[in-house]
Amino acid sequence: MLNGKQKDIELDPARVPRHVAIIMDGNGRWAKKRMLPRIAGHKQGMDNVRTITRAASDLGVKVLTLYAFSTENWKRPEGEVSYLMSLPVTFFNKFVPELIEQNVKVMIMGDTSMLPASTQKACADAVADTANNTGMVLNFALNYGGRDELVRAAQKLVQRANDGDLQAADVQASDIDAALMTAPLGELADPDLLIRTSGEERISNFLLWQIAYSELVFTDRLWPDFSPDDLKAAFADFAGRDRRFGGIKK
Ligand code: IPE
Numbered sequence: 001m002l003n004g005k006q007k008d009i010e011l012d013p014a015r016v017p018r019h020v021a022i023i024m025d026g027n028g029r030w031a032k033k034r035m036l037p038r039i040a041g042h043k044q045g046m047d048n049v050r051t052i053t054r055a056a057s058d059l060g061v062k063v064l065t066l067y068a069f070s071t072e073n074w075k076r077p078e079g080e081v082s083y084l085m086s087l088p089v090t091f092f093n094k095f096v097p098e099l100i101e102q103n104v105k106v107m108i109m110g111d112t113s114m115l116p117a118s119t120q121k122a123c124a125d126a127v128a129d130t131a132n133n134t135g136m137v138l139n140f141a142l143n144y145g146g147r148d149e150l151v152r153a154a155q156k157l158v159q160r161a162n163d164g165d166l167q168a169a170d171v172q173a174s175d176i177d178a179a180l181m182t183a184p185l186g187e188l189a190d191p192d193l194l195i196r197t198s199g200e201e202r203i204s205n206f207l208l209w210q211i212a213y214s215e216l217v218f219t220d221r222l223w224p225d226f227s228p229d230d231l232k233a234a235f236a237d238f239a240g241r242d243r244r245f246g247g248i249k250k
């Protein structure tokens with residue numbers, strides 16, 4: 001668990017994680033602490049996406065995957081859900097020019113067909129407007145669930161089998177990779193580092209297959225308060241980890 005103040009952190013560029021995934025949690029508690037409605041926390045959280053996107057891109061991250069709305073978040077009160085659904089519209093309207101200036105490419109994963117039409121359009125436009133960018137991929141998980149993703153992957157594989165294109169005994173891990181929503185990320189599909197803010201230490205149905213060997217960092221910081229220095233501190237922690245992938249230390 002990372003905590004406290006971190007200043008003047010020196011990072012070795014060779015040890016910056018290439019794919020960083022963040023479970024952006026704690027917006028509601030941030031608002032509650034200030035006697036504000038929960039949606040005020042979501043608004044502040046959205047502004048922080050802008051800050052952390054810029055910081056990650058500047059630090060040399062290749063893919064930043066942000067958990068924005070889970071397949072379970074529909075359980076929340078209707079007013080909160082509809083506010084959350086409006087945030088991509090606000091975010092992309094405000095920040096797509098900056099993302100273009102930073103050469104950031106937007107990607108969306110999750111079942112977007114269930115989102116309001118205006119949200120779907122804002123997402124599709126942001127993806128199209130940044131499609132030719134060659135810098136960091138900013139990958140939003142929207143109406144995303146790891147189990148939903150695996151169910152859909154299973155459906156694709158069964159379909160391939162039905163089509164006579166695949167035999168059960170021939171199924172490889174790479175076939176599963178290819179059927180997941182992260183497939184467009186190619187060799188960068190698996191996060192090197194997974195960060196969760198707000199003090200909760202659980203995965204909440206995020207990237208179940210892809211985090212098999214991710215390094216995990218949990219921090220008490222609430223998402224709206226998570227700063228570029230906190231990101232650097234997580235990267236410094238990551239840089240000190242010995243990733244063995246089941247092997248032994250060299
Ligand atoms: C994360 O903040 C944002 C979403 C899940 C959409 P929360 O809204 O979960 O904030 P807490 O956990 O209630 O503090």
Ligand code: IPE
Nearest residue numbers: 023024025067068069070204
């Ligand atoms: C995870 O946070 C989902 C997102 C950050 C989008 P939740 O707040 O929904 O997770 P739980 O309910 O605490 O596990």
Ligand code: MG
Nearest residue numbers: 025026027028
């Ligand atoms: Mg939460």
